[in-house]
Amino acid sequence: MPMLQIALWLCQYWPVRQDRTLPILPEECKQMNVEGAVHEMSDTVAREMQWHRNRHGWTRKQLAERCQELGADWLTFAAITSIETGRLDENGRRRRGVTVDELAVIARALLVPPVVLLFPVRNETDVTWSPAEKAHPWYAIRWFSGEGRQPVKPKGGGEYDPATGLYEWYEEEPKDNHEQLDLLRNHERLTRAWVESEQRAINAHRFAELAQSPESRQARLIEADGEDLYRAQVIERDLINVRRAIRRLGITPPTNEELDQLDRKGTNQ
Incomplete structure (x- = not known):
């Protein structure tokens, strides 16, 4: 078995400490984790958080204070500085990546969605969305939010036609x-x-009350009845079915008093 596969196997199955927190990694795994680490996405986050911080006119100390107000007491001035600079080693590589927790609270403090720090849309250059993979920021955002496919080009094989590419x-x-x-x-x-x-049905009823003629009033009432019928026979039916499908996946759908009433209505159908 090649040494790389052996090291990966050991990383996966090596015994766990008695406190059940972190696995005891062999030196090969530790070396791989450090030397093989690529922090391109952390570099992007650091660059963007600095850009947005400057846009607000804040110092690193002020950003740290805002993060601490949001409950991230570990994000001190030193931590913010470490994230932005990366604490580069002698080879110019970032020593410190950005954690998911830090990304969330820093984005909240900067008043931007976290995905904007990961995949900045303020320029047209491709961004790293996975190790060794780059794409336009919008395609990366759509994939990250679950709206689009992975932004990768299908790998081709077999004979290549230079005429068609x-x-x-x-x-x-x-x-x-x-x-x-x-x-x-x-x-x-x-x-x-x-x-x-x-709301359209409510507005139609209001306009019916203000109508100047019987014809206008009747037209508004017909409009309101049409909305009520469409809502009951189409929208509510589809919404009940979607909520059932969500529950079948073991997920609790969003709820409020009106949606609870709709669930009870669906149970009686």
């Missing part, structure tokens, strides 16, 4: 499982449509 065959594109997110997005869309339909 195409290979004989291509590998199948990786397909991520978006089912949970797709259902929740559909739920949000239907909930918004449900509320908007109800």
Whole structure:
């Protein structure tokens, strides 16, 4: 077995400390973790957090204070400085990456979505979205948020045709499982449509009360009845089905008093 595979196997199956916190890694694994580490995405986050910090006119100390106000007491001035500079080693490589916890609170303090720090859209250059993989920021954002596929070009094989620039065959594109997110997005869309339909019906009734003629009043009442019918027979039906599908995946759908009533209505159907 090649040494690399042996080292990876040991990293996976090496005994765990008695306190059950971190595995005891052999020296080969520790060396691989340090020497093989690439922090391109951390470099991007550090560069963007500095840019947004300067946009606010804040010092590193002020950003640290804002992070601490949000509960991240470990993000001191020294920690912010370490993240932004990377504490480069003698080879010019970043010693310190950015953790998920730090990304979330720093983005919150800077008043930007975390994904904007990871994949900045303020320029047109491709960004690193996975080790050795680059793509336009928007494609990276769509993948990261579960809205799009992995932004990779299918690898071709077989005979290459220089006239068309195409290979004989291509590998199948990786397909991520978006089912949970797709259902929740559909739920949000239907909930918004449900509320908007109800508001249109309410407005139609109000206009009917203010109508100057019987014909105008009748037209508004017909409009309100149409909205009520559409909401009951189409939107509510679809929303009930989506909420059932979400629960079948073991997920609790968003809820409030109106949605609870809709669930009870769906149970009686």
